[in-house]
Amino acid sequence: MKTVVLILTTLIRISNGALSFRDAAPLTVGGIVNTTSGPVQGIPSDSRPEVSTYLGIPYAQPPVGDLRFAAPVAVAASSAVINATAFSPDCLCNRIPTNEAYLAGPAGARVLVALAQTGDVLAEDCLTLNVWTKPQTGEAKKAVLFWIYGGGFSTGNTACPLYDGAVLADENDVVVISVNYRLNIFGFSGAPGQTTNVGLLDQRLALEWARDNVEAFGGDPSRITAFGQSAGGASVDYISYGFVDDPIVHALIPQSGVANSVISGGATSASVLSNWYNASETLGCGGEEAGEATVACMRTKSWQDILVAIEPLSTTAIDSGFEPVPDDIIIPNNLTARGAAGEFAKLPYLTGNTDNEAGFFLVVLIAYTSLTAEQFDLIPAEILQPVVDLLTLAGFTCSAAQAANYRAQNGVPVWRYRYYGGNYTNTYINKVGSAYHTSELPVLFGTAASVAGIADSDIEAEAARYMRQAWATFAKNPTEGLTTELGWPRFNPLSKCHSTWEYFWPWSNASLRCSKFTGTTVSRPGNDCKLYSQSPDRCSMLRGPIFRIPPY
């Protein structure tokens, strides 16, 4: 009798699942899942065939016509099955030239080509997201990692092969979602009379989509953690300031970028508005004297012409001159005051940066010069290193410290890491050194080997597993998982320098842990320690007018 009941119950479950795929994980890998956008047909991941992949799911109406430069509008549910088997085009952007990629060694060219979106299709209709999940095993409702890419709010895409979520979903029992959001003038137009920061509202709409739909993919909507890097890291942190009462997420991982990075001292409403009028004038829509009339006119221009018009306003493609500005809605006008007063969503926080952030920006700058490989080789690395160190400190380490301090001072669980990486062959880009900005991402996502075409060394593979485990542990149990399961003490801003280092991934004992994961001993901990031991106030002086680094 019992057996019969069991079989019947199972049959009912299965048939319920088949009749209404709502709230049920996909029954076959890549099988159809119903969502608020409509039913979506996925595909097994190329690299991890047990992982269901849903790519290019629209979450907003195409931001074209009157919706160009405007806040996003949720898409109506499609009654037809949506083909979610390939990434959508990237959101519109100018790209970093890669004609100098030969400076970068065998793996470097491939890494840089991927980051520069070389060869990608661009389209205005780009507001899509992607899901990776393996509901066949593990928790019935899995923790969710919601990825926001970087690129200075001016470039970036989910289709970048560095950000494939399959390995995390396959090995760490999490659902991964990544979101495309509008960039540069299309996301941060600063246009008169328009909603500000619509690119951030794109991210928010996608997060609402995740909340409403992730259960159908085997995810737990009450355990979504936002993670992002660079501009994506700042975006993650903006959630805590812009959506204090309803952040949707339960934890935050801003990597190499926080709300109080130089970014908040960079673009202003005035600078972006001035750039807007420059572009509108260039395109024959009139300048400041035309005021709001410029907007309707700019909506009639082709996106190709707009990208050409904004190009002269950028320093490099990743700093377009159109970026988020304080609006006191999402981004506070006075972030220092809000941070110190604890006026933010008090979500568990894991933040940090790489040891050599600035190395990457040198590579970007070189791409804009006419230096030959030979000329570049003649520049002694010893000359560059102190400048690079200072830029890393001023641009990233200090702001991360400050963001972590706001949390610690307000009783929020917070952990910090510093990514040292190794001089891994498949992430090496050139002599600007390892652990450059972005270098932790192919390791975290487990994509270094596929992007570079060079297998991970054993040390790298182990470091990568550890890093994924840390991120997933935090996502699953953000209030204490890192401490109870991995032994990371919470960040304590009052610690002396050397014990502070113990809070930085992957170290509990600097030299020991570092050599374990990099294969080399770290030669500069003394210097870095000395710099870090300077107070956050000193750091903010460094971030002031003297070193105004573009907000990447």
Ligand SMILES: *[C@@H]1O[C@H](CO)[C@@H](O)[C@H](O)[C@H]1NC(C)=O
């Ligand atoms: C699919 O989801 C939509 C929105 O949640 C819902 O209205 C619809 O009834 C669902 N369809 C099925 C077949 O479950």
Ligand SMILES: *[C@@H]1O[C@H](CO)[C@@H](O)[C@H](O)[C@H]1NC(C)=O
């Ligand atoms: C779905 O999209 C893929 C990639 O664009 C294409 O190869 C495939 O034919 C499409 N499938 C259907 C049923 O349209």
Ligand SMILES: *[C@@H]1O[C@H](CO)[C@@H](O)[C@H](O)[C@H]1NC(C)=O
């Ligand atoms: C726009 O700005 C660029 C770069 O500063 C400048 O060269 C150009 O003259 C400006 N165009 C207009 C129409 O103001």
Ligand SMILES: *[C@@H]1O[C@H](CO)[C@@H](O)[C@H](O)[C@H]1NC(C)=O
């Ligand atoms: C921001 O707030 C801080 C702390 O309350 C204050 O010292 C500072 O003057 C404020 N900055 C601005 C620009 O108002």
Ligand SMILES: *[C@@H]1O[C@H](CO)[C@@H](O)[C@H](O)[C@H]1NC(C)=O
């Ligand atoms: C890092 O690796 C590259 C290429 O694999 C090599 O040329 C370079 O000498 C290494 N640098 C250091 C400091 O080990």
Ligand SMILES: *[C@@H]1O[C@H](CO)[C@@H](O)[C@H](O)[C@H]1NC(C)=O
């Ligand atoms: C760290 O490792 C070194 C080298 O093995 C050892 O001498 C030192 O005592 C360790 N420090 C701590 C705090 O464990």
